[in-house]
Amino acid sequence: MxxxxxxxxxxxxxxxxxxxxxxxxxxxxxxxxxxxxxxxxxxxxxxxxxxxxDPRTDDIVIQDPIQEETRATVRSSLGKIFEKFSPTAGLSSSSSKNSASLAKAFTDSMSQILDELYERKKDPVMLTMLNMLPPTNMEQHFCQNALNVCLYATKLAMAQGSYNYDELMAIGLGALLHDVGSIHVPVQLLQKSSGLTSSEYVEVQKHVMYGYHMLKNETSIPAIAAQCALQHHERMDGSGYPYSLQGEQIHPYARWVGMLDSYDAMIHARTYRQAIPPHHALEVLYANAGKLYDINMVKLFRNNVAIYPLGLSVTLSNGAEGIVSRLNSHSMQRPVVRILKTPSGQELKEPYEVDLSSTLNVMIEGIGEAAGRVL
Missing domain, CATH: 3.90.105.10 (Molybdopterin biosynthesis moea protein, domain 2)
Structure with a gap:
């Protein structure tokens, strides 16, 4: 497959x-x-x-971190936020009954996510989809980013090994709802294809305050989830917003969410820029470790996240084309690639594999649409 x-x-x-x-x-x-x-x-x-x-890849088993039914349920719950809040609605526009029902839907969804992640706790952190095209609407972007950051944050928190179930629930919900305040930002600003003016940037920054106020009084949602919404754009050196917090002033859960939100944003296309390759995004995290992001969290990310998922079509730096067939636990960023086409484009009758962890002069250069044509 x-x-x-x-x-x-x-x-x-x-x-x-x-x-x-x-x-x-x-x-x-x-x-x-x-x-x-x-x-x-x-x-x-x-x-x-x-x-x-594909008969050439029948032995490659691709498993989502969570079941597709669970993913669909979470997307549905996230989509209901758009039904509850219009871009121009007040922060308390809906009834407390509807609010409580929505909060319960999220806690139930997060509980299901946790149960499924616990069942496969030893599996690597791996997202199976890398969307290289911009989302077609804001709801799609919101849902995609929310679920990705949630899965990254929860799996990495599990890998760290120091969080109990309730803490993992809080981290997961904080990650899932970190950008909820963006619903109240004018959509034309969020989808603007050119650079924002200083006044427009100030307006976009307000989403962290909107999100905080939307979540802080939800009794079914852990209070720390509101802090994640508020602080996920704060940075270790104080260069973030809204309060220019530094280091330990930023809650650890918000530090997780902020780093993972940045990574997810880099590897997915937006209306104003193309996606960058996962290994380049990882380099950006590392270049800013200790400055923008918690250095220990960046290291845990590097050691536990398979940035190229199984089954992904790739082009190598030598021009050969293939798919990711196996992961290397000792080198998560350099998987084994099954070569299906030569650099000249010739189909191979007998595919062979290249272990990028031991073939250091070859790298993954393109993925998905960037890989060119169907193999």
Whole structure:
């Protein structure tokens, strides 16, 4: 099985995993043969990558950190925030009953996420989708970023080994809801393709205060989740906002969320810039360790996160093309790649593997759409 960008999928390919709606219903079933109409609809829905069957890669098992049904349930809960709050609504526009119901949906979802992550606690931290295209709308961007940061933060907190269940729940909810205040920022600012003016930047910065006020009185949500919303743009050297806090003044959970939010933003495209390769994003984190980000958290990230997920199509620096077939626990950023095409574009009858942890003169240069054509 492989992960292929929807834009590069072709009619006749078969799904390696079912596709679910945000309500958790099957949209297209496992092993269904894709048609041109299906692919067009999937692109319109903002589904940028698909799991595709391929006899050359049948032995590669790709598992999400959480079940697709759980992912769909979380997306649905996040989407309800957009139903509850319009971009121009007041911070207390909805009834306390509706608010309590939404808060319970998030705690129930987070509990399910934790249970599933505990079942596979020893698995590496790995997101199975890297969307290289900008999200088609703000709701899609919000949901994608929220769930990614939540999974990163919760898995890394588990890897650190010093947090109990309730603390993991608080970290997870803080990560899931860290950007909730962005709903109250004018969408034209969030999707602006050019640089923000100083006054526009001030307006965008207000999302941390909006998020704090939205969460602080939610009795079902841990109070620290509101602190994550408030502090996730603070930085270790005091260069962040809204209060220019430094070092230990920033809550550890907010430090986790801030670093992971930055990484997730870098590896995903936005309307105003392209995504950067995961290893470049990791270099940015490391270059700013101790300055912007907690250095111990950056090290834990480096040692535990598989930045190139299994099944991902890649192009190597020598021009060869293949997919990530195995991870190296001793070198998470340099996986084993199964080569399917030569640098000249010739299909290989007998694919071979390159272990990037021992072939140091070769690197991953392109992923997804950047990898060019379907292999």
């Amino acid at each position: 492989r992960i292929i960008p929807t834009a590069l999928c072709q009619p006749g390919m078969r799904l390696g995993k079912a596709i679910f709606t945000e309500e958790g219903q099957i949209l297209i079933g496992y092993q269904v043969e894709l048609s041109s109409l299906m692919l067009k609809k999937l692109k319109q829905l903002g589904i940028h990558h698909l799991y595709i069957e």
